[in-house]
Amino acid sequence: MSSSRTNFTDESALLAFIEQITNDPDETLSKNWTQGTEVCSWIGVSCSTRHHRVVSLNLKSLRLTGSIPKEIGNLSFLSFLDFGNNTFNGVIPNELGRLTRLKYLSLQMNNLTGEIPQSLGLLSRLQVLDLSDNDLYGYVPSSIFNISSLKIIDLNLNDLSGNLPNDMCSNLPMLQYLFISKNGLAGELPSHLDKCTQLLALSLSYNRFTGNLPRDMWNMSKLQDMYLGWNKLTGNIPSEIQNLPAIQHLSLRNNELVGNLSPTMGNLSTLVMIDIGANNLHGNIPTEFAKLVNLKEIYLGSNNISGQIPNSLYNISGLEQIALAVNDLSGTLPSNFAHNFPNLTGLYLGLNQFSGKIPSSICNVSKLNFLDLGHNFFSGDVPMNLGNLQQLQVINLQWNQLTNDPSTRELGFLTLLSSCKHLKRIQLGHNLLRGTFPKSLAFSNWSNSLETFIASGNDITGEIPVEISKLSNLVWLGIEKNGLSGSIPHELGNMGRLQKLTLRENKISGTIPESLCNMEE
Template sequence: METNHSLCILFMAFFVQFLVFSFVGAKQTNIITDQQALLALKAHITHDPSNLLATNWSTTTSVCNWIGIRCGARHHRVTILDISSFNLTGIIPPQLGNLSFLTILGFQNNSFYGSLPDELAQLRRLKYLDFSYNNFNLQIPLWLASLTKLQFLGLNEIKFSGTIPQSLGNLSSLQQLHLDYNQLSGSIPTSIFNISSLQLLSLYHNQLSGSFPSIFFNMPSLLYIDAGDNGLSGGLPEATFDYLPCLETLALDGNMFSSEIPSTLSKCRGLQSLSLSYNYFTGAIPKEIGQLTQLKEIRIGHSRLQGEIPGELGNCTRLELLTFQNNQLTGSIPKDIGNLIQLTNMHLDDNNLQGAIPKEMVT
């Protein structure tokens, strides 16, 4: 009994020490460690042409008053670090992972280089993260998938290579994903199209290949998608557009699509901009496009379209730009095009069309 009693006392002593240690450890992450993390960042800046950090980030003033810094009123911790467009050059130190209350992290439009430290995975409160327009020149880090509260992720023009990680599909709160102007290759991961909150997906100007995921149609919240200037091929499945009532912009120009243009595009009733130029689309222009009465721009030039221009396009009375040049279209220009009183740019050259522009359009 005495032995058990002694063991119990010993266990309780260790438990109390553990609680004390945990409490002290928790206290170590405070406004002081926030300041230390920011000073570590300042120490890793090699070029600050305007001396913004050199003259402002000083221990003689409160960190909450430093340029680019905001603190929360409740916990008095750094919640915003935004040094966008400061023209800074340097590397990101691992100490930034200690900014545990950070919700906004903006580094875009600078010249940071090197790697993105794994310690940034500790920033679990982040909702906005933008590293765009820097010189990191590496692959998309897998730890980004642990930032499950992210709503905005900006990674465009960083020279990222490799593939888009499937794990980005874990970002269930994400609303905007910017990956344009990189060197990403491989296929578009289907996991991204499971993010039900996603509103904007920009993949423009990469080296992506393969087919366009048919699971795309499971994204009713999607407003904007740009996968132009890649190497995507195959066809656009009819079902792809069945459940996209909110889609406003669809840009797939500069790829290698070779199917007919799906008539189910007409189900995207909110579509305002349609860009499919510089592909190998065949067949006729679907007359159902005339049901997209919110359209302001249609770009389907430099492809292999045949047949006549459908008169139903005259229903798109908000149309401002119409581009069908360099196809194999035949017949005459339908007089219904004269209904397009908002049209300021129309390009129909390099086809086999007959007749003149309807007199209704001549001003």
């Protein structure tokens, strides 16, 4: 009798649940959850062998729509609940707090709204709480920070507001992952985060946190990932940052941090990625950064960093991304630039004060797909062997003092560059390029990829090649302020994706094809 009554309690709760389902496009539940059949055989339902009670309810990624009824709180033996990646709406019922055996709760990637119930703090055995990617609002209930068994808290991608309590880590000795990014949290970062002694990853990016970086947060000996970008944090980066012996990914991007880059960061030998771009940092890049031998990505762009790149930085052979654009860096690039970067895919040095020649060895970085050297003072000829960069997608050389090989009247480097069949954007504007478009230029090689071609503000002469019309995906063609002559090829009017065409200040004659008359210029 006892067993029968217990099964009836669970069955009633599940039948109440299915009554709230408004859309079951694959008929997963409607064809399987049938009253009178064995509940423990229903899809997504698992039962204990001893009491024959529902202990697991896993309905993840079944494309279900509906709301979560309060009767779900009657599944008193439930230890695992996953409704993730569906389109449930409505609020999270308070009755979930009655599931005191629950260890795993995931409602992520739904359309749930309302506040997070304080009652979830009653789930004293909970290890995983994942409510990410919903429309939840209000404060983060302080009660959940009293669940000492928690290992994962993921509240990313909601509309939560308010502060985080300073003592939030006092009762979380097991916490390993804390994710509350992309919300509306404000106030200062909580102090005593180092009391979360087992923390491996901390992500509080894309909020409205203010104030200085607390000094005690750098004492987390196991922390591997720290993401605090896109807030309004101020003050200096403290030298105590070196007290993160396991840190691999560190992002403080897009805040209001000031001061010099701390040389102590060079002691973070485990760093794989460092991103402190878009702040108000100044001073030089410390030579101690050369000790970051495991570094793969360095982002220091959009600051006020000056001086030269330390030569020792070029010895970090594992670098894949170097992003130093929009600073006040100067100096030249070494002639053997490419020799130590076999894995480099992105080089961002634009909007600085670099000068000298572009080293031809840069064309040996075979994995490079983004090359930005624009808005500097580079001079000399554009390297002829750019075609070696077969993976190149974007090349920006504009606003420099670059020339082309004077031995020929053609822009010969373009012919070799046309072998790069993945190019999406070519920016050559405002240099000292003189000559004509090569007759051998294979525009057809870029027909499926190229979206932007800008060569404005040079001294390109001759006629506009009719072959440009083969660039079927071109959106922006900028060739104004040159010495181009002749008529506009009528074939350009057939370029269906072209949105912006700039031709002014040339020597073009004849009529403009009707389809180009309303083109943005």
